[in-house]
Amino acid sequence: MTPPDEPPVPARISIPQYAMALAHVASLRSEDPFRKVGAVAFDFSNRVIGTAYNGLAPKFNASPEFWANRDDRRKYMIHAEVNLCSLFTRGNVRLVACTTKPCTSCMQMLCAYGVEEIYFREDYESSEADAIADLYSVKLVQLTDYPLIITEPT
Numbered sequence: 001m002t003p004p005d006e007p008p009v010p011a012r013i014s015i016p017q018y019a020m021a022l023a024h025v026a027s028l029r030s031e032d033p034f035r036k037v038g039a040v041a042f043d044f045s046n047r048v049i050g051t052a053y054n055g056l057a058p059k060f061n062a063s064p065e066f067w068a069n070r071d072d073r074r075k076y077m078i079h080a081e082v083n084l085c086s087l088f089t090r091g092n093v094r095l096v097a098c099t100t101k102p103c104t105s106c107m108q109m110l111c112a113y114g115v116e117e118i119y120f121r122e123d124y125e126s127s128e129a130d131a132i133a134d135l136y137s138v139k140l141v142q143l144t145d146y147p148l149i150i151t152e153p154t
Contacts, residue, residue, distance in 0.1 A: 015046050016119045017146035019097035024121070024148055026051040027099045031062075032077060034070050035100070039080040041088055041115075042095040050087035054080045081106035090114050101142070104128040111136045119143045 013021070019040050027038030030053040041049040054077055056062060066073055081102050091114045101120040102110060107129040110118060117139040118129075133140035 013147065015042065015095065016097065016117075016141070016143055019095060020099075020119055020121060020143050020146040021148070022048065022051060023097040023099050024146075026053045026080070028149070029053045029055075030080075031055050033067055037080040037098065037100045039084040039096060039098045041084055041093045042097075043092055044094045046095075049093055050084060052080050052083035052087065054078065054083070079103065079106050081110060085109055085113055088113070095119070097143075100124050101127050101140075102129050104132070107132045107140075111138055117141070 019042055022040040023038040025038065026040060027036040030036035030038070032054055035054065037054040038051065039053070040051045043049050056076060057078060062073075079102075080098060081096070084096065090112070093113060093115050095117040096110055096115050097119040099120070100122045101124040102118065103124060104127050107118075107127065111132060115138065118133070119141050121142070121144055123142065129140060132138070
């Protein structure tokens with residue numbers, strides 16, 4: 001019990017909650033009007049290695065028509081996890097948080113980079129991430145309870 005003359009110690013959010021909040025903020029940078037995905041990587045001392053989001057290759061400026069057809073443009077989108085892995089080397093990351101469960105290819109890549117824990121908010125049903133996580137003993141957890149920044153539509 002805290003003595004009456006001392007203020008109570010404020011509760012802190014957990015590292016996974018912190019990571020998910022940062023991934024959410026990163027997703028706000030995505031130029032994709034259909035699916036905005038953000039990701040963040042933490043090292044073994046719980047320091048942020050980097051943040052990333054899904055989008056097109058750097059310096060490519062798509063025309064408005066490019067965004068009109070989701071199916072046509074999907075093959076050109078670089079996933080947030082791919083962009084994130086370009087920021088670190090194998091074995092340097094303990095935890096990754098993504099706003100959407102990694103697709104099969106991204107889950108394979110995260111395992112190849114030695115990531116031990118992966119948190120996500122939204123499920124991605126066509127992904128084989130659960131089976132891949134089981135095979136490689138990677139912790140894969142859906143986490144929806146974390147601080148969320150709400151943006152007003154523009």
